[in-house]
Amino acid sequence: MDKKIKKLRDDIIKIRKAVYEARGATARGLRLYILGALDKLDLTCLDGKYISKEELRNRTKEGMNKLKDGGQIFTASIFGWDNVEDGTVVPNWDEQDTIAYMQYLWADDRTGAYIAKKMNDANITGKRGGKWTSASVLRVIRNEYHLNRNKYPKPDWWGEEHYHD
Numbered sequence: 305m306d307k308k309i310k311k312l313r314d315d316i317i318k319i320r321k322a323v324y325e326a327r328g329a330t331a332r333g334l335r336l337y338i339l340g341a342l343d344k345l346d347l348t349c350l351d352g353k354y355i356s357k358e359e360l361r362n363r364t365k366e367g368m369n370k371l372k373d374g375g376q377i378f379t380a381s382i383f384g385w386d387n388v389e390d391g392t393v394v395p396n397w398d399e400q401d402t403i404a405y406m407q408y409l410w411a412d413d414r415t416g417a418y419i420a421k422k423m424n425d426a427n428i429t430g431k432r433g434g435k436w437t438s439a440s441v442l443r444v445i446r447n448e449y450h451l452n453r454n455k456y457p458k459p460d461w462w463g464e465e466h467y468h469d
Contacts, residue, residue: 372449383431383444384453395453397462402428407445408467416442 371378375394377387384399402423409419416438423436430436444450454469462468 372452375452375455381431382447382449384450395456397459399431400450400453401462401465401468403444403450404465404469405467406441410441410445419445 368378375392377391377393381387382393384396384403385393386396388394406419406423409422410416419441420436420438423441428436430440434440
């Protein structure tokens with residue numbers, strides 16, 4: 305935790321403790337005590353350099369979306385895509401084929417558990433070689449980023465399967 309934020313947190317805890325201890329004091333005396341304590345707070349963490357968690361989350365999301373829209377690497381790895389040394393992301397068409405098949409099964413009212421079992425029985429592994437679970441299947445087939453594959457030229461063999469879009 306940043307030292308200034310920790311100091312502010314500690315100061316707020318001191319004020320809460322003082323308010324609790326001063327419950328029997330008069331309202332005016334308590335108000336003066338709190339105002340005096342507030343004057344002693346180190347508020348330097350609240351200058352322009354500090355951003356809230358919400359603002360940090362928004363900036364991160366905006367940056368990630370900019371990378372995604374530009375076809376740049378935005379994560380370590382994602383099933384169906386390969387990170388290239390030049391910093392771009394390109395479709396891994398073998399994995400995209402698996403995704404299209406899983407989406408086909410899902411549209412045919414199959415469950416995530418059924419699809420995971422089918423993938424595991426066929427020895428089709430995840431990006432890092434792991435087994436499929438219902439949650440991992442659903443995460444992959446619901447990921448809207450896979451629609452970006454339509455921006456890339458498809459290999460000659462794409463479209464040979466009945467489940468290819």
